[in-house]
Amino acid sequence: MYLDRVEDVAFVVPVFNEQQVIGGVIKDVLVHCPHVVCVNDGSTDGSAAEIVAAGGYLVDHPINMGQGAALQTGIEFARLIPGVRRYVTFDADGQHRTEDAVRMLHILDESGVDVVLGSRFLGRNAQMSRVKKVVLKLAVRFTNATSGIKLTDAHNGLRVFNQHVADTIDITAPDMTHASEIIELISRNRYRYLEVPVTIDYTEYSVAKGQPVLNAVNIAVDTLLRRVSR
Amino acid sequence: MILVQVIMIAVVVVVGVLGLRSHGAHSVNAWKKMLFSLLMVSVIVAVLSPGLINKMAQGVGVGRGTDLVLYTVSLAFGFYVVNQYLRAQESRAQLNRLARRIAIVEAVEKYGLDGSSPHVPGGAAAQPRREPDRGTDSA
Numbered sequence: 001m002y003l004d005r006v007e008d009v010a011f012v013v014p015v016f017n018e019q020q021v022i023g024g025v026i027k028d029v030l031v032h033c034p035h036v037v038c039v040n041d042g043s044t045d046g047s048a049a050e051i052v053a054a055g056g057y058l059v060d061h062p063i064n065m066g067q068g069a070a071l072q073t074g075i076e077f078a079r080l081i082p083g084v085r086r087y088v089t090f091d092a093d094g095q096h097r098t099e100d101a102v103r104m105l106h107i108l109d110e111s112g113v114d115v116v117l118g119s120r121f122l123g124r125n126a127q128m129s130r131v132k133k134v135v136l137k138l139a140v141r142f143t144n145a146t147s148g149i150k151l152t153d154a155h156n157g158l159r160v161f162n163q164h165v166a167d168t169i170d171i172t173a174p175d176m177t178h179a180s181e182i183i184e185l186i187s188r189n190r191y192r193y194l195e196v197p198v199t200i201d202y203t204e205y206s207v208a209k210g211q212p213v214l215n216a217v218n219i220a221v222d223t224l225l226r227r228v229s230r
Numbered sequence: 231m232i233l234v235q236v237i238m239i240a241v242v243v244v245v246g247v248l249g250l251r252s253h254g255a256h257s258v259n260a261w262k263k264m265l266f267s268l269l270m271v272s273v274i275v276a277v278l279s280p281g282l283i284n285k286m287a288q289g290v291g292v293g294r295g296t297d298l299v300l301y302t303v304s305l306a307f308g309f310y311v312v313n314q315y316l317r318a319q320e321s322r323a324q325l326n327r328l329a330r331r332i333a334i335v336e337a338v339e340k341y342g343l344d345g346s347s348p349h350v351p352g353g354a355a356a357q358p359r360r361e362p363d364r365g366t367d368s369a
Contacts, residue, residue, distance in 0.1 A: 060336060062329050075333065081343060082343070
């Protein structure tokens with residue numbers, strides 16, 4: 001099901017040193033969608049060449065600016081591709097499934113919301129370590145409390161949104177804090193949102209590349225600082 | 231005047247002149263300049279009459295003049311750190327915007343998109359453009 005092609009969609013993929021896997025991820029997406037915007041965030045490996053070889057759009061940050069900044073760049077570039085009116089943010093490490101994204105695109109259209117967010121905790125799957133599970137749940141509580149939005153998974157990189165969001169979103173948190181910032185933006189800009197279950201494939205590679213659990217402390221402090229300074 | 235006083239005052243004068251001079255397009259705000267001048271003047275006063283600082287310290291209830299100076303310096307340092315942090319954030323944000331512009335302009339040119347119009351609604355085939363290479367040839 002849902003294996004049709006989507007022509008009016010751009011996948012936005014922040015890339016930082018992912019030369020081993022990025023090619024495969026791009027090729028998977030290209031089966032469904034012709035526009036894969038890869039923002040190479042100052043990779044020091046062969047990621048850029050892999051992106052070009054696999055057939056993605058290569059948008060090259062001259063310096064490393066962080067994943068949040070890369071997402072914003074990717075969204076702004078994707079808006080310039082003629083015919084694109086729906087957007088997907090997608091991780092470069094192969095932990096997301098294109099089928100999930102395509103299913104979310106259908107949900108976006110059918111429900112009429114602005115944003116559809118992927119969740120690891122709605123429904124099944126979630127084969128992750130107990131510590132990671134606890135920290136992610138705490139992150140959800142924290143983000144819900146600071147943003148006033150009810151979600152089950154605050155740090156999922158798979159999101160689908162419409163033109164209105166692409167035109168108005170402005171991610172300023174450069175680093176991993178952007179996930180919390182996006183939730184805050186959903187709240188502040190009053191985007192209508194939905195959360196749907198998605199499958200995360202925790203491969204050995206994605207686990208090794210994933211952020212350490214301790215990073216939660218950084219994210220919490222940054223989020224609080226942002227609220228204080230605003 | 232003892233040697234220490236001469237050296238201290240000379241340093242304060244040099245630092246003061248450097249600090250208050252206008253640096254190109256960078257306009258330091260007037261309040262900061264006044265605060266800075268006040269600080270420089272108090273340093274000179276403190277250097278010339280250590281007894282005065284002691285009296286002031288007793289006046290506000292902190293015993294010795296050195297303690298008062300230490301507290302003031304700590305406060306000033308805290309202020310400096312916060313100020314520098316905010317500045318670093320601001321220039322980081324500016325740098326990011328600049329780098330993003332460069333990245334997008336480059337990519338727009340490479341893929342033949344028209345970056346001047348912020349968004350092209352509807353028309354998929356509105357204008358000719360080069361799609362990314364699908365990994366056909368090129369070494």
